[in-house]
Amino acid sequence: MRPISFSDEQDIYQNKFLSLNSVNADFGEFECEYFVVDKGRRSGGIILRNDKVLLVRQHRFLIDDMSWELPGGGVAADENWEQAAIGECKEEAGIICHSLTPVIQYHQGIDTTPSPAYIFEYVDFTKSTDFEN
Structure with missing residues (x-):
């Protein structure tokens, strides 16, 4: 109904x-x-190398434990989807991404949580020299 x-x-x-x-x-x-x-717009990405996917670990409140996730996060008002994905990858994984390819755009929650998200494949990337875990 x-x-x-x-x-x-x-x-x-x-x-x-x-x-x-x-x-x-x-x-x-x-x-x-x-x-x-x-929760606003979200953006993240997939890093593939030798048929392996890079994941990051973050503590999540609801499970009170660490969770394996793709690097990603919120898109600031002054950022576009790509800029946010690049920034989150450097912040969370210490990887500098030089080139992105769009993979999928979707809504993380469709009932009562509007949260549009984009996932990119990081095509060209290097390790950051100033990243600390």
Whole structure:
């Protein structure tokens, strides 16, 4: 069943990482309140060498453990998708990427978390000399 109408979004909370809004949906027979978490645009990449993929490890709160992930993160307002992917790769993996090829654009969450993401393949890259784990 599709909603008949939606209310305007009501701002609940906002910081530099996300915004939280509520929206009421009228389905005719009932109403439902949705809470929408917008984390902004995300960008990352895949580094392949000798049929192996480079992953980085980061602590994640929900699992209270380290998680293996592709290097990536948020896209700042003054960045494009490619600039963010290059910056995140250097920051998280110590790899300087010189050339990117788009692989896929998708939404990480399609229910109540709008978070468009791009994944690139880093085609030409070198190790950073000033990277510290």
